[in-house]
Amino acid sequence: MAGRTVTRADLSEAVYQKLGLSRTESAALVERVLDEICDGLARGESVKLSSFGSFVVRNKGQRIGRNPKTGVEVPIEPRRVLVFKPSNVLKARINGDSEPDSDN
Numbered sequence: 001m002a003g004r005t006v007t008r009a010d011l012s013e014a015v016y017q018k019l020g021l022s023r024t025e026s027a028a029l030v031e032r033v034l035d036e037i038c039d040g041l042a043r044g045e046s047v048k049l050s051s052f053g054s055f056v057v058r059n060k061g062q063r064i065g066r067n068p069k070t071g072v073e074v075p076i077e078p079r080r081v082l083v084f085k086p087s088n089v090l091k092a093r094i095n096g097d098s099e100p101d102s103d104n
Contacts, residue, residue: 009027011030015030054085057083058081059079060078062075
């Protein structure tokens with residue numbers, strides 16, 4: 001069930017249509033919001049958007065990986081990864097439920 005991808009331009013257009021800002025102002029607003037999210041994550045902070053979900057930066061330690069083709073072991077350096085955890089409201093909406101489960 002491959003769908004279309006929502007782009008920055010799509011978000012800007014939605015802001016333009018719904019809020020009545022100019023297209024330039026709408027694009028600037030979308031960029032500012034995305035910049036704030038990126039800046040917070042780059043600082044290692046979690047970003048929680050109520051009724052949408054949370055973006056969390058996690059630290060992964062060094063580990064040994066294996067080249068699947070040759071079987072040779074290689075060290076994988078420590079790194080930071082971004083994890084998204086959807087809210088129960090978003091999960092319910094995606095699944096077509098009217099209300100999120102209260103036990104999740």
